[in-house]
Amino acid sequence: MATTNDIKNGTVLKLEGNLWSVIEFQHVKPGKGGAFVRTKMKNVTSGKIIDKTFNAGMKIETANVDRRDYQYLYQDGDDFVFMDTSDYDQITVPAATVGDAVNFMLENQNVTIALHDGSPLYVDLPPSVEMTIVYTEPGLQGDRSTGGTKPAKVDTGYEIQVPLFLDQGTRVKVDTRTGDYLGRVKE
Incomplete structure (x- = not known):
């Protein structure tokens, strides 16, 4: 058995028969009343995210992951x-x-x-991966201004938004958490 003092990001807790992974936590000591721990947790199997508050020093059950x-x-x-x-x-x-x-x-x-x-x-997954653009519409002459994007399909078939000047065959860096384009990969 652990206590709320042992809660850290990535800790997996066993609550009500389900496994919950701690995304964020914050120890709070108000001026009046007892201290508590505010957490944001994600259900490991369903992906549902909840906010839960524990009293400080409360016993919790952690899962062996x-x-x-x-x-x-x-x-x-x-x-x-x-x-x-x-x-x-x-x-x-x-x-x-x-x-x-x-x-x-x-x-x-x-x-x-x-x-x-x-x-x-x-x-x-790692925070970012390198992928190759397998299909995108060609950029038009004069479309080199900043801010413009177009859809591009990468190796896995996933579609991301890339700047207008990128062409097929270009290696790009992609954020695995959001799917955002991070930049070109220097060959």
Whole structure:
């Protein structure tokens, strides 16, 4: 058993039979009354986000979550196959668990998978990935002004907004949390 003093970002708590990952937390000591901990948590299985407040020093149950490095190998129907980089064991992760990460996963890319009692909870990608634009409309002469964007399809089939001057075959850096274009990759 842990207490609210042990809460940190990324801690996984067991509440009402569900697993919740702490996104944000704040210890609050008001001038009047007892201290408390305000948290924003995400349900590991459904993705639902809630705000919850705990009294300071309250006992909480933490879940044992093992985060390990894996390499994405290939897609097998609706499932995804990953290889543990330390012992070369392969695991199959269902598409529902992978979620939106599929938009940014390229073969042989390293990811972190959180496991609880041997079952995968979620796939964690690096903050940004390098992708290639496979299709975009050509930019028109004179459209080099700042601020203009156009849709572009990347290796995974995901569509992002890029500046007008970028063409097919250009390597770009993409934010995996928001899907935003971050810049061109220097070859």
